[in-house]
Each structure stands twice: as structure tokens, then as C-alpha cells.
Amino acid sequence: MFHDVRMRGFRRRADVEEAQAWLDCLPLERRVEEIPLEAAAGRVLAEALTSTVDVPAFTRSAMDGWALRGEATFGAAETDPIVLEVVGTSLPGRPHDGTLGPGEAIRIMTGAPVPAGADTVLRAEDGTQDGRTLRVRAAVPVGKHVGAPGEDIRAGREVLPAGRVLRPQDLGVISSIGHAQPKVFAQPKVHVIVTGDEILVPGQRPDGVCIVDANSPMLRALIDRDGGHANHIAFLPDHEAGLRTELTHVHPDVFEPFGTDVVIVTGGSSVGQEDHAPRLLSELGELRFHGVGLRPAAPAGMGTLAGIPVFLLPGNPVSCLCAYDFFAGRVVRRLGGRDPAWPYAMQRGALTRKIASVLGRVDYVRVKVDGAAIEPLMARGASILSSTTEADGFVIVPKDHEGWPEGTDVEVHLYDVLRS
Amino acid sequence: MFHDVRMRGFRRRADVEEAQAWLDCLPLERRVEEIPLEAAAGRVLAEALTSTVDVPAFTRSAMDGWALRGEATFGAAETDPIVLEVVGTSLPGRPHDGTLGPGEAIRIMTGAPVPAGADTVLRAEDGTQDGRTLRVRAAVPVGKHVGAPGEDIRAGREVLPAGRVLRPQDLGVISSIGHAQPKVFAQPKVHVIVTGDEILVPGQRPDGVCIVDANSPMLRALIDRDGGHANHIAFLPDHEAGLRTELTHVHPDVFEPFGTDVVIVTGGSSVGQEDHAPRLLSELGELRFHGVGLRPAAPAGMGTLAGIPVFLLPGNPVSCLCAYDFFAGRVVRRLGGRDPAWPYAMQRGALTRKIASVLGRVDYVRVKVDGAAIEPLMARGASILSSTTEADGFVIVPKDHEGWPEGTDVEVHLYDVLRS
Numbered sequence: 141m142f143h144d145v146r147m148r149g150f151r152r153r154a155d156v157e158e159a160q161a162w163l164d165c166l167p168l169e170r171r172v173e174e175i176p177l178e179a180a181a182g183r184v185l186a187e188a189l190t191s192t193v194d195v196p197a198f199t200r201s202a203m204d205g206w207a208l209r210g211e212a213t214f215g216a217a218e219t220d221p222i223v224l225e226v227v228g229t230s231l232p233g234r235p236h237d238g239t240l241g242p243g244e245a246i247r248i249m250t251g252a253p254v255p256a257g258a259d260t261v262l263r264a265e266d267g268t269q270d271g272r273t274l275r276v277r278a279a280v281p282v283g284k285h286v287g288a289p290g291e292d293i294r295a296g297r298e299v300l301p302a303g304r305v306l307r308p309q310d311l312g313v314i315s316s317i318g319h320a321q322p323k324v325f326a327q328p329k330v331h332v333i334v335t336g337d338e339i340l341v342p343g344q345r346p347d348g349v350c351i352v353d354a355n356s357p358m359l360r361a362l363i364d365r366d367g368g369h370a371n372h373i374a375f376l377p378d379h380e381a382g383l384r385t386e387l388t389h390v391h392p393d394v395f396e397p398f399g400t401d402v403v404i405v406t407g408g409s410s411v412g413q414e415d416h417a418p419r420l421l422s423e424l425g426e427l428r429f430h431g432v433g434l435r436p437a438a439p440a441g442m443g444t445l446a447g448i449p450v451f452l453l454p455g456n457p458v459s460c461l462c463a464y465d466f467f468a469g470r471v472v473r474r475l476g477g478r479d480p481a482w483p484y485a486m487q488r489g490a491l492t493r494k495i496a497s498v499l500g501r502v503d504y505v506r507v508k509v510d511g512a513a514i515e516p517l518m519a520r521g522a523s524i525l526s527s528t529t530e531a532d533g534f535v536i537v538p539k540d541h542e543g544w545p546e547g548t549d550v551e552v553h554l555y556d557v558l559r560s
Numbered sequence: 561m562f563h564d565v566r567m568r569g570f571r572r573r574a575d576v577e578e579a580q581a582w583l584d585c586l587p588l589e590r591r592v593e594e595i596p597l598e599a600a601a602g603r604v605l606a607e608a609l610t611s612t613v614d615v616p617a618f619t620r621s622a623m624d625g626w627a628l629r630g631e632a633t634f635g636a637a638e639t640d641p642i643v644l645e646v647v648g649t650s651l652p653g654r655p656h657d658g659t660l661g662p663g664e665a666i667r668i669m670t671g672a673p674v675p676a677g678a679d680t681v682l683r684a685e686d687g688t689q690d691g692r693t694l695r696v697r698a699a700v701p702v703g704k705h706v707g708a709p710g711e712d713i714r715a716g717r718e719v720l721p722a723g724r725v726l727r728p729q730d731l732g733v734i735s736s737i738g739h740a741q742p743k744v745f746a747q748p749k750v751h752v753i754v755t756g757d758e759i760l761v762p763g764q765r766p767d768g769v770c771i772v773d774a775n776s777p778m779l780r781a782l783i784d785r786d787g788g789h790a791n792h793i794a795f796l797p798d799h800e801a802g803l804r805t806e807l808t809h810v811h812p813d814v815f816e817p818f819g820t821d822v823v824i825v826t827g828g829s830s831v832g833q834e835d836h837a838p839r840l841l842s843e844l845g846e847l848r849f850h851g852v853g854l855r856p857a858a859p860a861g862m863g864t865l866a867g868i869p870v871f872l873l874p875g876n877p878v879s880c881l882c883a884y885d886f887f888a889g890r891v892v893r894r895l896g897g898r899d900p901a902w903p904y905a906m907q908r909g910a911l912t913r914k915i916a917s918v919l920g921r922v923d924y925v926r927v928k929v930d931g932a933a934i935e936p937l938m939a940r941g942a943s944i945l946s947s948t949t950e951a952d953g954f955v956i957v958p959k960d961h962e963g964w965p966e967g968t969d970v971e972v973h974l975y976d977v978l979r980s
Contacts (some may be wrong), residue, residue: 155727174949183782198769202941204832229833231798233758249832251758251943253769292944307975309948312774312877316945319767338653338671342597343860345738349618349655349673353905361601361728378651381624412624412649412669455652455671457732485905485977490980503793521622522710524673525736526719526727555727557905559977 150411150431155539158430158501159467160440168341168475171326171399177311182560183324184367184477185304188214191297191317194290199254201261203285206274208245210260210282221275223245233336245274256288261285262460293317303477305560327479328368328401332359333386335407335417336455337378354457354525355406359464365483366469366560367476371400378408378430380416387424390445400474403448404468407455410439421445433501433539454520462504484533485557489514490547495535497543504533507552531555563576565697570831570851575959576922577888579849586815586869588895591746591819595706597731604787604897605745611717611737619674621650626694630666630680630702641695650675659746663955666693681705713737720889723897725980730785737927745897747876748788748821753806754781754877755827755837757798774877775826779884785903785978786889787896800836809843810865821895823868824888825874830859832860837872841865853921853959856942857883876942882924903952905977909934915955917963926951927972934972951975
């Protein structure tokens with residue numbers, strides 16, 4: 141079949157910064173949920189957490205030894221021990237009842253409650269016990285090795301700020317203040333639509349002129365990394381009607397039970413005859429940007445549909461990765477309460493070979509890192525996903541640069557080192 | 561009740577390096593499993609993955625435009641176009657059937673198969689089509705904008721090495737070669753035993769002389785981070801009999817269905833009367849090290865039981881975190897096919913205050929990071945878990961240093977920046 145096609149370019153290419161600035165100001169509705177502690181690692185606190193209790197709630201020993209009155213040890217020395225009577229034992233969770241009298245001590249273990257009447261702990265190595273007789277062989281200052289109530293955390297203290305990406309030790313602190321259900325931002329739900337007549341679903345084998353989709357497994361993992369969840373992945377042919385139906389369903393009234401926060405369409409994002417997505421988005425919602433000064437993701441678009449951010453990512457997998465990371469990822473991260481900026485840690489190094497770019501365009505250049513040597517991979521097309529698996533990271537050439545000569549000190553974003 | 565207690569120290573403290581070297585040489589049995597692609601992000605490939613197919617399997621266009629014979633464009637110019645006849649269209653997944661004859665061209669989209677007889681693609685901006693008439697307004701070298709079969713990945717190529725921690729884009733590549741079930745190392749299963757009469761289970765509120773366990777939520781998250789899974793968490797009082805039963809059950813014959821790979825006991829790891837774990841481990845298995853020259857985790861121990869590594873971690877939560885990261889984490893990471901070294905990324909900076917240490921002991925010093933200024937937190941005890949939530953990371957003072965003066969350039973391990 142023959143189509144009469146007008147071929148036109150993008151009316152105007154957006155700058156990367158312009159598109160990012162728009163995304164970073166887009167009003168987003170963040171959902172909040174309470175989740176069990178065992179699922180909270182890496183999640184983001186939606187509100188500051190304040191302790192309502194002292195931790196510990198009691199006076200405790202920091203050492204194994206004997207609890208006593210500190211002043212009773214004054215003058216004690218290896219050659220001139222002071223003798224006290226051991227009248228009991230305090231173990232963690234099993235305190236000594238009663239008040240210590242003058243001349244008395246009790247055996248105590250680390251973490252055990254210090255009994256009333258005692259103010260100091262003598263370390264095990266500074267005393268000798270024989271039956272009930274304790275020989276104190278060193279003087280110890282009053283208050284030594286004793287932890288007051290609230291020593292770790294005082295009641296009323298803010299223990300973790302809102303926006304905290306929860307670390308393993310944070311979960312320990314939350315547990316220790318008796319909290320079980322931290323309030324965190326819900327994971328943004330992303331509806332992914334993969335389009336293309338040539339696309340086979342992951343799990344199939346490439347066959348003839350068809351290729352297996354690389355984008356949905358990659359996007360699922362990128363969305364996870366950014367704290368979101370790909371709650372629905374649809375595969376559609378290059379037919380306008382199917383994509384129209386799918387996009388219409390994104391409306392919150394229809395999607396209420398799913399609560400879609402972001403829509404990503406891959407493929408059909410350019411200006412050709414089969415590129416239905418931009419046209420449909422401008423018809424059903426707003427196509428805010430179409431075409432971006434970014435190689436290799438120029439044919440990307442973005443806008444909103446019923447208040448939901450929609451990203452039109454090129455079908456070429458390198459372009460898809462690049463456009464996700466530059467644009468969609470920012471929104472997923474921000475929706476989940478995270479820093480929208482790059483999730484990759486950075487490292488500096490010197491280029492082993494020049495990078496060529498053009499003024500007015502941002503370039504995403506895959507590089508290998510060997511110590512402080514940064515080797516740009518030979519220019520390879522947007523369709524060569526293996527360039528991103530060979531690379532250790534990427535360098536971004538800003539739009540006001542024509543590239544950099546060999547030896548230039550540059551900053552690399554590292555694929556394998558992630559910051560929270 | 562009164563116990564007659566002998567208090568003894570550790571017979572011999574192990575060096576950190578000595579214990580780590582032992583752990584890194586410990587024979588470990590790694591299990592391998594095939595998992596679905598959507599669960600594979602962050603998992604570790606157990607064997608190299610080689611493509612059995614070319615990606616793409618066909619000759620494809622890298623641009624929107626017209627497929628033609630390159631030599632037919634020679635001499636074409638804006639002012640002197642060459643006219644060809646457009647005889648069809650090739651779209652992704654919907655190729656043009658038939659062979660291109662002389663003087664012919666077909667419309668083609670990015671990613672579409674290049675038909676037989678064509679060897680070159682003219683970009684959309686370099687031609688004008690009116691009905692079936694194409695005016696070629698620029699010459700284009702033969703082969704331009706055409707990707708050969710295998711351009712991304714050739715059949716027979718190793719696409720990912722064994723030991724690879726799978727990135728999002730790796731999943732895309734695996735999908736594109738028609739693979740659906742990558743073979744990865746199984747997540748090591750860790751059996752966690754929390755001991756202590758004073759311990760309340762997470763979710764409870766601190767009460768009187770009892771404290772809520774901070775270690776199991778923290779350990780669960782640390783184990784997850786290192787690619788493992790805490791498959792069982794037991795809470796036991798300080799009674800020898802209960803711990804004996806629990807440890808006896810660790811034997812592979814008993815634990816077969818669970819396949820425990822590592823055992824971690826927290827609390828009761830020192831040399832006091834309630835410290836049953838070291839004694840039981842030496843009785844039931846081997847207590848290889850007991851007492852380590854490491855502050856704040858000196859009362860740590862480790863050994864094996866029925867061939868399974870067992871870690872005795874101090875109950876104080878900072879000690880527990882520190883001992884996990886120095887010792888247990890290495891084994892969890894190695895069991896899952898990962899680099900046993902620290903998972904934290906590093907950053908250099910200058911100390912804003914001196915750090916004091918003692919010769920012969922490694923110190924784990926929590927620090928705050930402000931740009932390149934590294935501020936050691938004031939020395940706070942092993943029980944102050946909030947010191948690890950306030951800190952941005954830690955500095956390790958090696959055993960042959962007495963500390964460092966203010967201004968020293970040191971390396972910080974960052975809690976929030978993780979490398980895979």
C-alpha cells in the first residue's frame with residue numbers, strides 16, 4: 141500500500157533546560173501511605189518523624205562490670221583496693237530491685253538498668269569479685285559508663301526529617317521509638333504504552349523484520365530505580381485508533397482504581413505518518429514540547445493529559461533511555477518525594493579522545509571509565525543499545541559547547557553508582 | 561537471684577584484616593536460578609550471556625526518508641535535483657515487497673527494513689515527494705543511514721559477562737536477543753536470631769526496662785541491599801537452651817527446605833554470663849574469631865556451623881551495623897556473586913576536627929559531610945544508633961594509626977551513595 145506523505149520537521153526544538161524547568165514546576169499530586177517497617181527501606185518519609193519516648197527509657201550501663209556509687213571508689217588503686225559488698229545482679233531486661241546502700245555494689249551487664257542508689261559503673265577489668273566481695277582496683281569518676289534516659293533519643297526530638305530516603309539504620313531508629321508504620325510517599329504508578337508494528341513482546345525471539353521490545357523491561361527497571369512502579373504495560377500496533385483508546389483510558393475517572401501518575405508512550409513519537417502519539421496528545425490533552433535539542437533523543441515529546449504528565453519517548457532504545465533519564469525520570473522521582481536530579485553519582489576524569497558536538501544541542505555521550513581516563517565510545521546510533529551496556533556511564537555536552545578536545549577534564553555520570 | 565560470675569576478657573582479639581581475609585576465602589556454595597526478566601534488575605548474572613541471533617536480523621533504515629541506490633543520487637543538488645519514482649513504502653514491521661529497480665525509490669521510516677535493490681537512505685530533508693515523484697536535492701554516499709544485520713549485536717557475541725549486576729539497559733539487551741529467563745545467582749538466605757531478655761519485637765512500644773529491637777529491621781534492609789534475603793527472623797530470650805535449639809536447627813539436613821546460607825545472631829556475643837552464643841557456636845560448630853580489634857564492634861564473633869557462616873553481632877545497634885558491614889555483609893555479597901568490598905561510594909575531604917584512635921584498633925567514625933569538609937561526630941557510644949542517622953557516612957581509621965589531626969585529607973564511605 142502506498143501512502144502519500146508530507147514530511148515535515150519539528151516546528152521548534154525545545155531546549156533541554158527549558159523542558160526540565162517546565163517538568164520541575166509541573167504541579168504534581170503526591171499520594172501518601174503508611175507501610176510496614178519491613179517494606180520501608182529506600183522509601184521516602186512523607187513527614188518528619190518525632191519520638192514520643194525516651195530511648196532508652198531507663199538509666200543503663202554501657203559496660204559489663206559493677207554498678208556502685210562513684211565516690212565509693214575514690215582512692216582505690218591496684219595496690220590499695222577498696223572492698224564493697226555485691227548484693228545483686230542487673231541484667232538487660234532483668235533489673236535489680238531495691239536501692240543500693242553505702243558500701244554496696246551490684247553486678248551489671250551492658251545495657252542493663254542501673255539500680256537506684258548507683259550512679260557509676262566500674263568496668264569488669266577494674267574489679268575482682270570473690271563471692272559477694274568486690275575489690276575495686278581503680279577509682280572511677282561519678283557518672284562514668286552510665287547512660288541517662290534519652291541518651292540515644294529524647295522524647296520530642298525529630299529523629300528523621302520529611303523527605304528522608306530511609307536507610308537501614310533509620311529503620312532501626314524508627315523501630316526503637318516504637319513506631320511501626322512510617323508514613324511515606326506512595327510509589328508513583330506509571331502506565332507504559334509500547335507502540336510499533338515491528339515489536340514483539342519480551343520473551344519472544346526476534347523473527348524476520350520484527351524486533352523484540354527492549355524498552356519495556358528497561359523502563360520497568362528505571363522506574364523501579366526511581367521509586368516508581370510500572371503498574372501497566374500495554375503493547376499496541378501503529379494504529380491511531382488503538383492508541384487513542386488507550387490514552388483516553390488514562391483519564392483519572394476511568395483509571396481511578398489504578399491511580400496512574402505518569403504515562404509513557406514509546407515509539408511513534410516523531411513527525412512521520414505512523415507517529416500518532418504527538419498528534420493524539422495535542423488533541424486529547426496538551427503537547428507542551430515536541431522535539432528536543434538532545435542527541436540521541438531529539439524526537440521526544442511531553443505534555444499532560446487530564447493533569448497527568450505524559451512522555452512520548454522515541455522507540456530507539458538508546459533514545460528511550462536517554463529521554464527517560466533526562467525527562468520522565470525527573471517526574472517519577474519528584475512524585476515519590478525524591479530529588480529530581482540525576483540518580484547517578486559522578487566522577488571526574490580526562491578525555492582520552494575528543495568529543496564532537498554542535499552548538500545548540502545537548503549530547504549524551506557514552507563513555508568507558510578506566511581510573512581517571514574517560515574514553516568516549518565511538519559515535520554509534522540511537523538504535524545501538526549495546527553501547528549503553530558496554531559503557532560505564534555518560535558525559536553530557538551542554539548546548540553551548542561544540543565538544544571538548546582530548547585531555548579535557550569532564551564529569552561522568554556512573555551507571556552503576558546510584559545516590560538516593 | 562545472684563549469679564557467681566567469672567568475668568574474663570577475650571583470649572585474643574582478631575585483626576579486622578585477618579577476619580576479612582578468612583571470610584573472603586571461606587568456601588561458599590552459590591546457588592543459581594533462572595528468573596523472569598521483569599525481576600532481574602540488580603541481580604547478578606551467573607554465566608556470560610551470548611546472543612544466538614543478529615540484532616537487528618534485517619537491514620534497516622536509521623532515518624525517515626527514501627531508500628534508493630546511492631549512486632542514483634550522485635550529482636544531485638538543491639538547484640539541480642535528480643528525479644526518481646517512488647514505488648512503495650517500507651514501515652517498521654511492514655516491509656516493501658519486491659526489489660528496487662533503477663530509477664526507483666521507496667518511502668521508508670526509521671527502523672523499517674531496507675528493500676532488496678536499495679543500499680542507501682536519503683534523509684527526509686534532502687528530498688521532496690509529490691505523488692510518485694521524488695526530487696533528490698542532495699547526493700548521498702552509498703550505504704548512508706543504513707544499518708546492517710547485527711549492527712547492534714551479532715550472533716555469537718557475548719553481550720554480558722558473568723558476574724554482571726544487571727542494569728536497566730541490560731534487561732533491554734537481554735530482551736532484544738530473545739532471552740527471557742536470565743540465569744542469576746540466587747539471593748543468599750539469611751537466618752537472623754535476635755537474642756535478649758530486654759528485647760521487644762518491632763512494632764511494640766518501649767516499656768520500662770525493655771527496648772524495642774532496632775537490629776532486625778536494620779539487618780533485613782542491609783541484607784536486602786547486599787542482594788540477600790532475611791528469610792527467617794527469630795526472637796529469643798537470653799536462655800542457652802533456646803539458642804541451642806535454634807542453632808541446631810540450622811543444620812542443612814533440618815533446614816533443607818529453607819536453604820539457609822548465613823546465620824546471624826545479635827546480642828549475647830560477648831564474654832559475660834548471658835553471652836551464650838560464642839560458647840554454643842564453639843560447641844556445635846567452630847568459633848573461628850571472637851573479639852575483634854574494631855571499635856565499636858569489639859565483641860563480635862564469627863565461625864561456621866555445618867559449613868554455614870555464622871556471625872555473632874553485638875546487640876548494641878551501632879556495633880551491630882558496623883560488624884555487619886565489616887564482616888557479614890562481605891559474605892552475603894559474595895554468596896550472591898557480588899564484590900565483597902564496601903557497597904558505599906567514597907568521597908574525599910578534609911577533617912574539620914581531629915580524630916583520636918589507638919594503635920592496634922580499627923575505628924569506625926561517623927562523620928557529617930559538607931562539600932569537602934568532613935566533620936567527625938563527637939564520640940558517642942555503641943548504643944547511640946541516632947549517630948548513624950545523623951551522619952552522612954563514616955571514616956575508617958586503620959589499626960596502625962593513632963588518628964588524624966584536623967585538616968587531614970580522608971576518605972568517607974557515603975551511606976546514601978551505593979555502588980553495585
